[in-house]
Amino acid sequence: MIEVIGFKKSFGTKQVHKGVTFDVKKGECLGLIGGSGTGKSVILRSLIGLEKPDSGKIIIDGVDITKMNERELLEIRKKVAYAFQNGALFDSMTVFENLAYPLREHFHLSEKEIKDRVHDQLADFGLEGNEFVYPGNLSGGMQKRVGLVRAMMMNPQVILYDEPTAGLDPFNTKKIQDLILRLKSRGVTSILVTHDMPTANAVCDKMAMLSQGRIEAQGNMAQLNQDERGAIAKFISGEEF
Numbered sequence: 149m150i151e152v153i154g155f156k157k158s159f160g161t162k163q164v165h166k167g168v169t170f171d172v173k174k175g176e177c178l179g180l181i182g183g184s185g186t187g188k189s190v191i192l193r194s195l196i197g198l199e200k201p202d203s204g205k206i207i208i209d210g211v212d213i214t215k216m217n218e219r220e221l222l223e224i225r226k227k228v229a230y231a232f233q234n235g236a237l238f239d240s241m242t243v244f245e246n247l248a249y250p251l252r253e254h255f256h257l258s259e260k261e262i263k264d265r266v267h268d269q270l271a272d273f274g275l276e277g278n279e280f281v282y283p284g285n286l287s288g289g290m291q292k293r294v295g296l297v298r299a300m301m302m303n304p305q306v307i308l309y310d311e312p313t314a315g316l317d318p319f320n321t322k323k324i325q326d327l328i329l330r331l332k333s334r335g336v337t338s339i340l341v342t343h344d345m346p347t348a349n350a351v352c353d354k355m356a357m358l359s360q361g362r363i364e365a366q367g368n369m370a371q372l373n374q375d376e377r378g379a380i381a382k383f384i385s386g387e388e389f
């Protein structure tokens with residue numbers, strides 16, 4: 149479903165990605181880890197065409213999106229949703245309007261259809277009763293959940309999660325894990341950028357670690373949990389490698 153091949157990108161004189169290659173199969177969840185500034189968020193942004201690599205390919209569902217124009221990228225953004233780190237809700241809009249926004253942007257639906265879709269989605273994810281609340285009056289955990297639910301309004305085939313549990317208490321972390329697992333059970337393909345290993349263990353099929361511009365190590369969860377001296381185990385335990 150996703151293939152990143154030889155992804156290279158520099159900002160000014162600093163080469164952040166020196167040839168990053170990985171793939172995610174349909175229905176899989178890849179955990180992407182790596183130190184701060186290794187370029188995880190840039191890769192996620194590139195997967196929806198908000199950034200372009202200097203060279204390399206990004207193939208989504210068989211098509212290289214690095215060659216696409218803005219109009220074609222809009223179609224990709226219906227298929228691939230990006231759940232921003234902070235939820236990125238619009239503060240001046242209620243929860244209802246935040247969830248209605250992507251529908252209004254991408255489809256020509258009647259008010260009744262929009263209302264039904266938003267209410268169904270809120271009920272489906274246990275968030276009913278919050279329609280008329282403004283994001284500023286929601287807890288951080290609730291904001292993130294609403295952010296994820298908004299990312300899913302378009303029924304995307306792919307969801308990119310950028311540190312969805314960072315800073316959350318165990319209850320809200322569990323809620324987010326459940327949400328990710330629900331989507332996975334529906335066949336959604338995903339990439340999860342995280343430092344939260346319990347969450348990665350709960351939802352990911354495999355992990356890849358970015359270091360010095362490349363994928364330093366990767367493997368499925370069983371392999372990684374056995375490989376105590378591997379680069380990923382060292383990274384997680386805070387050791388230098």
Ligand SMILES: Nc1ncnc2c1ncn2[C@@H]1O[C@H](COP(=O)(O)OP(=O)(O)OP(=O)(O)O)[C@@H](O)[C@H]1O
Pocket residue numbers: 159164182183184185186187188189190191
């Ligand atoms: N638009 C930009 N202009 C200049 N430099 C940028 C830009 N976007 C990213 N960078 C640089 O690219 C590097 C990678 O950034 P990125 O945000 O992808 O890191 P990250 O792995 O997501 O880090 P973190 O774990 O802290 O979120 C950083 O050094 C950052 O400063």
Ligand SMILES: [Mg+2]
Pocket residue numbers: 188189190310
């Ligand atoms: Mg980041």
